[in-house]
Amino acid sequence: MPELPEVQTVVNQLRPHLLGERLKSITPIWPKVFHNIKNSKIQKTMNENMIIDVTRRAKFIIIEFRDNIIAVHLRMTGKLYIQSSKKPLPKYTSAYFSFESAKVLIFDDVRKFGRIYFYKTITPIDSRHGPEPLADNFNVDAFTNLFKTKRRNIKALLLDQKVLAGLGNIYVDESLWASGIHPNSISNLIPLKKYALLHMNIKKILTDSIKKNGTTIIDFSVNGQSGKYVNELKVYGRKSLNCMSCLNKIKKIRVAGRGTYVCTRCQRKYK
DNA sequence: AGGCGTTCCTGGGGGC
DNA sequence: TGCCCCCAGGAACGCC
16 A cells, blocks of 8 residues: 555655656546545645645655646545557546646546545644654654653654654564564553664664665556565564564554554564 | 554455 | 455545
8 A cells, every 4th residue: 555655766766757847637537536625626725836846744645736736545445547548548548647748647536535635735734643763863762752742653753644643553563573563552651761762773674675665566657567565564564474583473463553563572562 | 641543545366 | 267355555534
């Protein structure tokens, strides 16, 4: 599923193709694809249609114009890629962006959960998200303060985008396994040493995954490559297989409503 | 406040 | 082979 590294990978792939492009129109195929705007209004509101940057905030792809931003959230199955205007639209196209250069940006989404947002600035997105885990100023103290002061299930907290932005089910399980913390631990009972470890592991795992173009299989038409971090997963998806650290069998349980992979020998429950 | 269930969606897998 | 049911989960929302 697209989490921070996968969204960053999409941004890295698209950015060079989109910088300087001038947006002509966005055509919705799935009627609900626009979250907060009528299609006709987008063209009318935009004084300046040239893309000046493509970035990421949380799990949003931010397409920046002089006076507006368009944000895309891929949710579960969304894909965003450039395609030749001569090719027919893919079966599950939710919307497509047309540019003056005749390039076409496809928003492909089997399960139709993905949405397109339109704002004056990034502030509405910023204000409902926690800090970026890879930001330089996101140090151990900032991290610990965020979690030690609350009394909540650690996995639920890590998944909560208002607390910390960008993590999803895969990277939460991987980070907790690497840190020896059971996902059903209560946040204020986890010792400081473990928070230091968790902080380091989150940064390391996300950074490593971005280097490998993420985990999700992403079939970009620009280069046809898929995410290689799938080969690095230590616990996610390894039900009944041996733990890579202690050879205990990995269990699949349910935590915070999500399928959760855990080694009950390596991961201590602070409760 | 926070945990939990529901909703949105479709493809894929298990069971029979 | 076919059919039904359940599962996958990011985020918003309602309820208790």
